[in-house]
Amino acid sequence: MRDMLYSEIANHYGIPNIPDDPDLAIAAGTRLCEDLLEPIWAKLGRISIRSAFRSCAVNEAGIGKHNCARNEANYAGHIWDVRDADDCMGATACIVVHSFLSYYEKTGHWQALAWWLHDNMPHNGGITFYPKLAAFNISWYEQPVRHIYSYIPPNRGWLTKPDMENYEGSHEAEYQAWIDEAGVGR
Template structure:
């Protein structure tokens, strides 16, 4: 599919189905793009859709099947939006660092594909209210889903969740306790962490419990 050059074309782009419950339109909203009137349309819609499908099918669908409806804070960023955000201190990394991350239609330096969304899990903020409880979901995802990276934020315990062809499986946080929770090589990276997320529901898929 070519980059849309009309409103009708953009409508068709948004109708691309990424998984059972998610469409590409769900991920095209950007406050930066809206406020500063910058286009947030993929240059390579086919690559964006392919990366987005992997993100939705492998990570977002099982999360939503288990915890209920997800709130999507942000998803795709065009190179123009991301570069503007980076140059103006709007919490965006460089385009090179964001390729195969929030920029779904740009491969990284190694030629790999990836996609990131920032989401909120309402179930978590309703049921886990103690400081540091975000770690329960972090360890649950670490044990059960093929994520590439996670990064948690203070407001609503929103977090970036990334799918990538070569997952690093690194978890960071700006929420207390801040910093690096785990990465390959750390003593806590391997093994079963179920004692750390006791009380969270078992993993479910669209077809049922796993």
């Protein structure tokens, strides 16, 4: 939980990053860890948490200059201790997969990891990729919403979502070279 509560924004502004509803935060965070983060670690090796839980006050401080979405958009996302407008709980963490870094640095092909996740993990709250270290937000959410979005140029936008032709089926050809090189993901 210490890794989940750590926040550079909180440290910079001196704002406590403590859940107002610890029971809800722990319930949502437990599902995120058990259903997504631990299986990723087991299959792909070490991960680092870049950002996870944010209190409403910390998230509010990050709006704008630190790229945080408004609080209401982050309920059941980075704000684990508040249910969203549909009364659902959820939790998001931004992570880096260490076994992917050298492949990404050589190729820039972030889609390899994205498609592996799509084919092998129940990312039921969506995945969003960022350019630095191919870090990505991955979410657990009570009402499954599987999709992958990217802010990595030149392919910013949707990689896949339910109404796209590429959503179903295996995408193994997209990630096999990385899996072979890194010896993970099997």
